[in-house]
Amino acid sequence: MLQPDYKxxxxxxxxxxxxxxxxxxxxDAFANEFFDDEAQLTLTFCLEDGPKRYTVGxxxxxxxxxxxxxxxxxxxxxxxxxAKDSFHQNTVSLDCDQATMVTQHGKPMFTKVYTEGxxxxxxxxxxxxxxxxxxxxxxxxxELIPRSVIAMQEPGMVETLSKNITRQGLTATTLNYxxxxxxxxxxxxxxxxxxxxxxxxxxxxxxxxxxxMSQQQQMDNLDFGSEPFQFQ
Amino acid sequence: MLQPDYKxxxxxxxxxxxxxxxxxxxxDAFANEFFDDEAQLTLTFCLEDGPKRYTVGxxxxxxxxxxxxxxxxxxxxxxxxxAKDSFHQNTVSLDCDQATMVTQHGKPMFTKVYTEGxxxxxxxxxxxxxxxxxxxxxxxxxELIPRSVIAMQEPGMVETLSKNITRQGLTATTLNYxxxxxxxxxxxxxxxxxxxxxxxxxxxxxxxxxxxMSQQQQMDNLDFGSEPFQFQ
Numbered sequence: 001m002l003q004p005d006y007k008x009x010x011x012x013x014x015x016x017x018x019x020x021x022x023x024x025x026x027x028d029a030f031a032n033e034f035f036d037d038e039a040q041l042t043l044t045f046c047l048e049d050g051p052k053r054y055t056v057g058x059x060x061x062x063x064x065x066x067x068x069x070x071x072x073x074x075x076x077x078x079x080x081x082x083a084k085d086s087f088h089q090n091t092v093s094l095d096c097d098q099a100t101m102v103t104q105h106g107k108p109m110f111t112k113v114y115t116e117g118x119x120x121x122x123x124x125x126x127x128x129x130x131x132x133x134x135x136x137x138x139x140x141x142x143e144l145i146p147r148s149v150i151a152m153q154e155p156g157m158v159e160t161l162s163k164n165i166t167r168q169g170l171t172a173t174t175l176n177y178x179x180x181x182x183x184x185x186x187x188x189x190x191x192x193x194x195x196x197x198x199x200x201x202x203x204x205x206x207x208x209x210x211x212x213m214s215q216q217q218q219m220d221n222l223d224f225g226s227e228p229f230q231f232q
Numbered sequence: 233m234l235q236p237d238y239k240x241x242x243x244x245x246x247x248x249x250x251x252x253x254x255x256x257x258x259x260d261a262f263a264n265e266f267f268d269d270e271a272q273l274t275l276t277f278c279l280e281d282g283p284k285r286y287t288v289g290x291x292x293x294x295x296x297x298x299x300x301x302x303x304x305x306x307x308x309x310x311x312x313x314x315a316k317d318s319f320h321q322n323t324v325s326l327d328c329d330q331a332t333m334v335t336q337h338g339k340p341m342f343t344k345v346y347t348e349g350x351x352x353x354x355x356x357x358x359x360x361x362x363x364x365x366x367x368x369x370x371x372x373x374x375e376l377i378p379r380s381v382i383a384m385q386e387p388g389m390v391e392t393l394s395k396n397i398t399r400q401g402l403t404a405t406t407l408n409y410x411x412x413x414x415x416x417x418x419x420x421x422x423x424x425x426x427x428x429x430x431x432x433x434x435x436x437x438x439x440x441x442x443x444x445m446s447q448q449q450q451m452d453n454l455d456f457g458s459e460p461f462q463f464q
Binding site for chain 2: 005006009013077079081082112113134140142143144145146148150151158161162163164
C-alpha cells in the first residue's frame, strides 16, 4: 500500500512529461489516471474584493490543469511539508498545512511562483488511490525572479520587474477559467450531465487585466459567447 | 521493489525533518539510513580558476550535509526531471541529466538557489537501496529573490541585491568543508582509517570571501590548526 504523498509525487512526475503537444486527450488521460470519476477540485483564496471559492467538477478538471499551462506556465508541481495521512473505511486523506504549488513562467521573464496554503486531498482507499476531492486553500504567494536581472535594469525597469504576473499565484487565464466553469457548471450541469466541456465558451485572458474592478464588473466583462476560448 | 527516484523523494522528506537542534547524532542517522558504509560522494564544478573535483568519504558525509545548513541554508531538496534507471547485478543506478539541488537561504534576504547539473547515483540492489556513490556534476546555478524586494530598494541596494551569495550554488562554508576534507582525507586516511571526523580542524567561512584569489592563495589562507571550525 503506497502512501498518499507518493501519489502526489507520481502526479508531479506525470506533469513533467507534458509537452507543448499535449492535447485534450493527454489531459483526459492525466485526469483519468489521478482523479475518480466523481472527483471535485476546489480552490479557495482571497482577492482584493473578498474571499473566493471555486469548485471544478470532474469533466472540467482536465481543462483546469490545461488552463494553468495556457496561462504561460511551463512547469508545475506540488511540494508538501509534513503532510499527515488519515485512513478511513473507504478513503485515505492527506492533510498538508504547508503545501506549495510551484509554477515556472517564462514570460515576460523567468519567474518561479510559490503559492502556499493548505492542501486536503481525499483518495479512494484501493490500489489506484484515485483522488475524490482536492481542496487547496491558498494563503499567500511569492514570486521569485533571478537576482541577475536586477543588475541589468534600465529606467522604468524597476516598475516592470516589481509587478506581479499572478494574483494569489494564479494567472488571469486560470482565474477566468475558474469563474466561467463555475458559472457554467451551476447553469448547465443540472440540465445536462453529458455536456462536452470542449464546447464551452470561455473568455479571453485579457478580460481580467483590471485588478481593481469589482466582482460585478468582472462578471459583466466575461464574454460567454462571441469569442470562444481556444486552447491551441 | 521501489524505484530509485523514490529513495531520493524519501531523502527529501527526511531532510524536511531536520531542525536547528539536529546534532551530529541526527546527521549520522541520516547518513546511515541513506548511504552504504563504503559510500562516496563526489561533486564536480567549475570555479573562476578552473574545474574542481571533490570526493567525500563515508565518515565525512554527515558533516558534508551539515555544512550546507551551517552555511545559512534553511531547506534543501533535490528535484529530478526525466531520471533514468538501469539495473545491474548488485546495483541500480539513477542517471538524471536535469537534476536540481534546491536550497533556501534566509540571510541576508530570502533566496532560493537552484543548482543544476547531472546527478548519477548508484544504489545497492536490495531492499534498503542504500547509496554506494553519489556524483553531482554541477553545470550552473541560479539565485532567485522575491520580486517584492525590488520595489523597496534604496541607494546602494542594487549592488547588494545583485550579488550572489553562493558560488556554483555552494556556500563558502560548504566549499571550505570540501577543500579541507579532501585535503585531510588525502593526508590522513592512508595513515588512520579510524579518525574521528568531529575532531578535524576546519577553517572559518570568512577565509573564502575573496572571489578572485588564485587557488594557491586560497589554499594558503586555509587555517588547518589554530581555529577549529565549530558547528554550533
